[in-house]
Amino acid sequence: MSKAVKESLARAKKMAKGGLRASTVKSSSATTVSSAVPSPLFRADKTLDALYENMEVLTGQRGEGAAVVMVTDSSGNRVPFYPDGSGGTTDGSGSGSGSGGDGGLTPAYPTTPTGLVVNGGFSVVELDWDAPVYYGHSLTQIWRCPEDNLSEAVQVGSTAANIYSDPIDPVYEGYYWIRFVNSDGVTGPFNASEGTYVKTQESTDDIINVINDTINDSPLIAQLQAGLDGVQEQITTIDSEGTQAFQNMWSVKASADGITAGIGLVAGVDDEGEPVSQVAVAATQFFVFDPNNPNPDGTMEALFYVDADYGVCMQKAVIEQATIQVLNAQTIVADEVTAGIEIDSPDIKGGQIEIGNGFSVDSSGNMTANNATLNDVTLNRVTANEGQFNNVTIGEDCVIEGTLSANQIKGDIVNAVGFSIGISGSRRIEIIDDQEFDRTVMIPAVSMNCESSNHMEYDHTVYGRASINMDISINGTAYATYSASCSGDSSGAGSASLAYDFIMGTGDLIIDITVTNSTYYGSVSISDVVLMVAKKGSGGIIVS
Numbered sequence: 001m002s003k004a005v006k007e008s009l010a011r012a013k014k015m016a017k018g019g020l021r022a023s024t025v026k027s028s029s030a031t032t033v034s035s036a037v038p039s040p041l042f043r044a045d046k047t048l049d050a051l052y053e054n055m056e057v058l059t060g061q062r063g064e065g066a067a068v069v070m071v072t073d074s075s076g077n078r079v080p081f082y083p084d085g086s087g088g089t090t091d092g093s094g095s096g097s098g099s100g101g102d103g104g105l106t107p108a109y110p111t112t113p114t115g116l117v118v119n120g121g122f123s124v125v126e127l128d129w130d131a132p133v134y135y136g137h138s139l140t141q142i143w144r145c146p147e148d149n150l151s152e153a154v155q156v157g158s159t160a161a162n163i164y165s166d167p168i169d170p171v172y173e174g175y176y177w178i179r180f181v182n183s184d185g186v187t188g189p190f191n192a193s194e195g196t197y198v199k200t201q202e203s204t205d206d207i208i209n210v211i212n213d214t215i216n217d218s219p220l221i222a223q224l225q226a227g228l229d230g231v232q233e234q235i236t237t238i239d240s241e242g243t244q245a246f247q248n249m250w251s252v253k254a255s256a257d258g259i260t261a262g263i264g265l266v267a268g269v270d271d272e273g274e275p276v277s278q279v280a281v282a283a284t285q286f287f288v289f290d291p292n293n294p295n296p297d298g299t300m301e302a303l304f305y306v307d308a309d310y311g312v313c314m315q316k317a318v319i320e321q322a323t324i325q326v327l328n329a330q331t332i333v334a335d336e337v338t339a340g341i342e343i344d345s346p347d348i349k350g351g352q353i354e355i356g357n358g359f360s361v362d363s364s365g366n367m368t369a370n371n372a373t374l375n376d377v378t379l380n381r382v383t384a385n386e387g388q389f390n391n392v393t394i395g396e397d398c399v400i401e402g403t404l405s406a407n408q409i410k411g412d413i414v415n416a417v418g419f420s421i422g423i424s425g426s427r428r429i430e431i432i433d434d435q436e437f438d439r440t441v442m443i444p445a446v447s448m449n450c451e452s453s454n455h456m457e458y459d460h461t462v463y464g465r466a467s468i469n470m471d472i473s474i475n476g477t478a479y480a481t482y483s484a485s486c487s488g489d490s491s492g493a494g495s496a497s498l499a500y501d502f503i504m505g506t507g508d509l510i511i512d513i514t515v516t517n518s519t520y521y522g523s524v525s526i527s528d529v530v531l532m533v534a535k536k537g538s539g540g541i542i543v544s
Helices: 003-017 048-058 204-216 220-228
Strands: 069-072 078-081 118-121 124-128 137-145 154-159 163-167 174-183 187-190 197-198 249-255 259-269 275-282 285-289 303-309 312-313 352-356 359-361 367-369 414-419 425-431 439-454 456-459 460-462 463-474 477-487 488-504 509-521 522-526 529-535
Touching: 118 197, 118 509, 124 174, 137 163, 154 163, 425 529, 439 463, 439 477, 439 509, 463 488, 509 522
Parallel strands: none
Antiparallel strands: 069 078, 118 124, 124 163, 137 154, 137 174, 174 187, 174 197, 249 259, 259 275, 285 303, 303 312, 352 359, 359 367, 414 529, 425 509, 439 488, 439 522, 439 529, 456 460, 463 477, 463 509, 477 488
């Protein structure tokens, strides 16, 4: 075995055992906890994986799903521009405000995260935690450090969910922390001062490459290809006075400088007379290769490999049924997968999701749910056949094509204005043509009254008189005149009213009301005026 291969194998073994930590290059500009302005999404590392991850963040494929806008500063450099308008780095929290509004409530101070669980895959670390329960939650920040030192940790991402996937190098060892951010951008405490440790798995390709280098440097390859010569064979027959467990045994043993390797075969019956056959191999490494199918360069590949450190390794396997306590896999392809407890994943892709008979989501995004409880939901379009809404605010226009039944309505469905005009004066009312339906303008009865009396002056009688008139004109044209009059010792009464159809699209409607009076030994009075505007229609009223 060459020196380079031995060093490669030794290094891989130490990594697999956790004895050697993967090297980490820390950027001088990496944001720490103590920094005033933390980097929200970018990974502070100089590896190729870090470059891939940062490009995904810049293009909106990772993180919060928003691509970064690049602007040119005064020096001609192109720098990221963030939505806060500062042109610099923000904490990525955002305001959290949306079309739904916050109802005037102040977001609560973020609570301490709980239930953080970190699992390491081959080149990704999956984190999940308990969902926050405080009001006004916006997102969760994820922090990472190769050492258990929170002051040296850098923020690697943020998410509005309670699960996060962090791409990282294989055989990476490090620690993670999380903290919540509310919709006002206020950050809460970290989940703990001590980080949560995780280690990613070693790449299977690296393991296979080391194994192939190992077997090709083994002296057994050349010896087996040359033929099996000089094999020591020992056959021992145990008589009936000894144990009956083993009838025949064949073994080969080799030893060099105190290092022993051997192989043995046993055939016989056990104490109960059942057939027993055994094959035992005493070796640090055991492998199987196909001598008739070498690589183009003459090297061999291990079909099956057993190592004291790695365990059992193979490139391909056909297994009808397997029981595995812990499975770490990069890609799983299966016709059917059943999870006895739960499935956690930051991204689930598929044709359709069905949970019982009450919930389903198809590939087009159509969701069916029975008895669903939704909080803080923003919807572009809602179609509902029936239901109940409590404490609902309609921010903009609302069209009701059917029948609206209500115990109490406040608004301009029926708009009314009242005013006092006096026994002499005028008022102008302007109604804007701003509705897409015809309306009716109404003035309920306005009461007009007068009284007069006769008086004796010297030797003759003076006859009193009184009158009051109301003139109504519409758009400058006289519409109606109403009056009440009396003379002598008498009184009079009259009333004025209006019912006028205001057709949409005919322009604004201007109504002028003028009141005049004349008295001689008399008096007049008039009640206040009430003008109402309502949508024209029968509205369930039948006139016959």
